[in-house]
Amino acid sequence: MYRKLKTMFNGLLPFYPLSSINQNAIRIGLAVWSSLFLTFVCLTLLRGDIWLLQLAGPLLFIFGYILIGFVVGKAYFFLLKVKNNLLFSIFVFAPVVIRFLSAVYGLPAALLLYVLLFTTFAFISCYLAKLLKAPKRKIFSPYLAGSLLMSVCLLTAHQFFIQPQDLNRFLTEVKQDANRSAVADPTIKGPFDFRTFTYGSGSDRRRVEFAEQADFITDSVDGSLLLDNWHGITSWMRKLYWGIDVTELPVQGRIWQPITEQKTPLVLMVHGNHTMEHFSDEGYAYLGEHLASLGYIVVSVDQNFLNLTSAEGYFGFSKFRLRDENDARAWLLLKHLEQWRQWQASSTTDWFKNVDLDNIILIGHSRGGEGVFIAALFNRLDYYPDNANLKFDFNFNIRGIVSIAPSDGQYEPRGSLVELDAINYLTIQGSADADAMVFMGASAYARVNMDSEDFYFKSSIMINSANHGQFNSDWGDCDLQPYICLLAGQQVPVMAATEQERISKFFVSRFAETVTKSDRPYLNYFQHAQTAATFFPGHYFISNYLDSNSLIIANFENDANLSSGNAAKISAQGFTQWQELKLKHHPGWQWTNLNTHAVKLAWEQNPASFTLTMDASIIHNDKTCFAFSVSNALDENSSETITNFSLQVSDHDGRTAQVELQKYYQLYPLLTRKPKLSEKAFIEPTFQSVQIPLQDFAVANVELDLTHVHSLSFVFDKTSKGKIYLDDINLTKCVGL
Template sequence: MIGWLRKRLAARYLYHTGLWKAASRGVISLSLLGICLAAPGMPTGLGGGADLLLFGLLTAVGSWLAAHAVAIVLSFVYVPVPRLFAGYALYAGTEIYLLSYSADLTAASSLAIAAVLTAAAAGTAAAVALLRRLPAAGARRQAAAAAVGAAVMLSAVWQLPAADPAAEPVLADSADGYTPADAADGGDSADALDSVLGAGLYAGDPAAAGPYAFRYFTYGSGDDRHRAEYGNGVTLKTVPVDASAYISDWPWLKKLFWGFDRKSLPVNGRVWMPEGSGPRPLVLIVHGNHLMEQFSDDGYGYLGQLLASRGFIAISVDENFLNYSVWSGIPDNDMKARAWMLLKHLQQLKAFGSEPGNPFYGRIDWDKVGLIGHSRGGQAVAMAADARRWFAGEDKLMKDLNGVRIRSVAAMAPTDRAVDGKHAELNDVAYLTLQGARDADVTDFYGDRQYNRTTFTQTGSGMFKASLYMTNANHSRFNTSWGSMDQKLPGGLLLELKPIMDGDDQRRAAQVYISAFLEATLHDNAAYAKLFQDYRYGSDWLPSTTRYYSQYEDGSFAAIADFEEDGDRRTLTAAGTAEATGFNEWSEGEALSRSRNGKGTKGVILEWDGTASYTLRLQRGEMNGQFAKAAEPAVLTFAIADLSRDLPEAGGKNKRAVNPGSSITVEWITADGKRREVPLASVMQWEEPEFVTFTRLPFLEDTIDDGKYKEPNEPVYQTVRVPLGTTKAEDIVQVAFRMDGGAGKAMLDHVGFASE
């Protein structure tokens, strides 16, 4: 028996000669390459170099052990194959399969990728070994030819999805594209905009540094294991807080990494404070969910420095301990904990502000507080601004925050999931949201939902809500620490990165809008309002490497029709009726996101193929008195979204719509019979819809991450504001939208009057 066992063990090397040895080296190399690509996506906290060394060593040992184990089994059952090679190939294929599956690919796609890459690695290594056996000169020529051929083939396969010109964006600065500074009449950009939109914008570039010198320092626990700025380099020490009321479980690996658990979460922050004395507006910035070991709070320095130079106290809040880790997961109920931590920072800052000698003493204007959040942080800031919906039972916390007025909330690519079955509802709080069409993480424009849940009861308060949708922006580049990819490695390698705007450009757009938003709402600088009413006012400031869609509404808005009242397409919010002629479809329905889930607002859906007209007839009387709050000069305002993705002529995935710029004319009639017509193109360019390819391999679009990338387009609203001139809103008895040719499908919403 012992002799037989020895023979069987020795037989594991049977057939393992020549080309099979070379093929084994190929699949071993594939295993090492795969783990090196995956290592940055599953950090241990030891550092990038240490992770590569550790994972590489484990892979080398693991593949050797697995190969010999498989070879022994095959030897014992007398399978006549190259047994060691089979073991190495099985290990490499299994590793690639698991890495692909963890990147949200389906089992079938992961298996196919693993099989192809394993076969390619083995075949390439064997081919190289075979070429080495040829005479030296011939071998060199053939090896060079093979290398060039392989490179060409790999490049062709990798770039295939980008070859479809219909999938490429029309950039704002391209020859046949639309330059935001250009008005419809083609005149000088500044004069043309003034003629269309009113007075010029006299405030300077909001992304330019302001006149204030500022200092940088940190506050925190003083004993952070990984960052000196929250350890022995901290300026102000804070007392940890107990979050066990919201987090029920804290894995031991998470405690091992951080040195604390849910009962002692640190209150850490990076501060950019303007020099001088006297109270200044306070702005907290909070990151979203990223790999816990790759810290996120240092990624908003570009905002902190800019805001401090313009007179705001800016603080980037550390909530990395609430983020996901490959090794210890993510805390339960993390969304509520994120919002709660923001409130604890405000509580701590109020305490600092009452201590003589403290840098915050007398420096914060508690009537002017703004919150900025990114991703899950974008949802957390809205929750914090509506804190009593979740934290009414926190008596001391809520009492300590008396006198704190959160006036402004800005969210970059926010999430919007229900927490305890509830969502934030903002009233008389200014709201701004930014989103990219090429966001491969938060693919739906969830900020649209919060925009629709933001309302105003105070006319003339200066509060407003606005959104900006950028066709070439992604998710990660709002944070300088998150890299260029929206998915961690190795899955991020599958994402198409070519059309995405440069990180500096994306952050430049964020600086323009967020700085102007805070100037308007916390510094009461009304000059910046025009930027939110029409993005073209920022044409000299905004990058031209993307196209923009924007929404705007303030407390002066009085609705003719918001389509929320009863589902009857013929009734209006105001007293009156609606009628339509010449449409293939005329119905009311909910606006749908990319994933075809509701956005929380309804509109009227109009589909036409030729001449059509949609008319709103208003009854004179009591209801028209509500339009008086749209003080003169007033505008007719409405939001329009392109639904041509649902037209059969749109050509399916990655194809442009047939004619999204169909001729539309807006007209109104007053009680004395005066009529005025305004072509839509004379006041606002109706941009083509954006159709997006997220991955390099088109067959993955419909399957990866449960079809997350299946829909190539999300209809987004563009607000249009048509000046009424000397006409009073309350004198108008009819508003009509005429489609004078071509084909199209659109949704109208928020039709009404507002102050100019």
């Protein structure tokens, strides 16, 4: 055995990478493969309306990292007074290759992978040199062929082993409504036919539909007071590509208009940040067509000129990029509404008195989702908060806003997050989102105040297996840089694009119908979104909900006193943990606050109880519900698949009645999320709203006096151990009753 091993080792010696006869071969192999890899990365960035300078940013970035490697290598060998061309080559290519690999796999894995790749290519290079007996300077073609072959083999093997992980297998147990066949599909075309138009500057250099083919010509607007970093490279690149500067931002959009004599509500949709050369406004046609068929005038607003471009530093040269522009996105939306107000008032236009400006809805995706939130704030102000030289005079009747997988906190007037009141709000997010990796819309949800005499509601909905890009039909299923998706694959299963569009159409159209019609016909889908699974078998929705009918008993925002609520005294017993805390989306990310406090309760044996005793007996009727928001704090690895407990109501004479949560709602473990291969899987607190009619407690105990409710209790007597968060405990008018 020893002799066989020795013979094998001696046979490999000619291919030993660091032997002097092979070092030139290794250097060529390393240079060829590194060049191929970097070319692959650059080519994946070429999307949309390709122009030469689209590669400027990546090429400058690559050159910069190679220069760093060159300088470090020279300094290393100068200080040690040695010369080794092979090690110098490793120094030159290491920074840039490791930088790209770390974006896919993380830095530790990238370092290890670089070593493994170098070693592998060293042996291949040596083998080819030995096999071909080629002169040192005439072996480039064999190395090119060998590098290509190995790259294909590695990528194929990688894709075979890197498969999406089903991190939420428990969802197969989610109960579905068996009566779907009896209900018409709500995402099919509505009763109205529609026409399409475009409006624009008439001089758009890249989009004929907004230039010579535009149906209506609009005036440009001056955004210089909002975009104070539109200068230097940013200004030069946009002038070169779009032919505009910051003082002449175009007001452009594509319209879907229902064919009807009725006065129709107006819906504006706006995209988020994406490669500006890969136009984004066309990707919401599926929403525009559907809403128009239901009787809404819909506009997909063009703001591509505010989006990023690799030409100005795609990979992190933020100093040279247009940034902090979400306030400008919001302002531009309101300038579109001003244009529609002019058209609606002018007898010379097709829309004279046909646009219902008392019913306006704004819809935004990604940064556009934050943009519509800011627009709702600006709409009610007299001045731009950051510069009073820009006066506002909007005051539109914006009935509701929809934020789809939004960003949050990129614009903070007075250094504070934007807060809203007296408006209807919907935010939706996918659990497979690898761009907005946490549900930032839930943070905005917490900052929408429901204290109003008029009726308003807010709802947040988490959609399992939806990603970021497929809310826009042109963005696709890759939420990251294309080369990252090609190398790493999908980390979690992502639903089909057509199904994600159907779900988006359902919730957006139901929201529009609810906020523009007096009878609010679809409110139940936002209070308990899982009922929508009737139309989407196999899909899972988690929804949180609150409306202005709610009487808050405890929302844990007042003080540090655990025994006090908004309108009740609090007591608890039997818990291993009873704590009020400010929640985060992700425990390791400091910037991802949920902007809400909640109470965390943990128990290891039942029963345990959490009781809210009213400051005064409150009179209710048969349409009142005991309501609250709850989030499981257990992950899928818990021994308890479903957390269950009882709800108890007591009257002023001490009579009690209980109902079981599971008869109304299923409280599953939190969705496990892993948006990137380089990120660890994590769970994010995701609240689910619960409403239980008080009348059901009277059925459980006919002697219970519901005219004077004295206390509300959570009794943990069903599940042996568990952890939950509770928030927004309230009494409210039941949705759907």
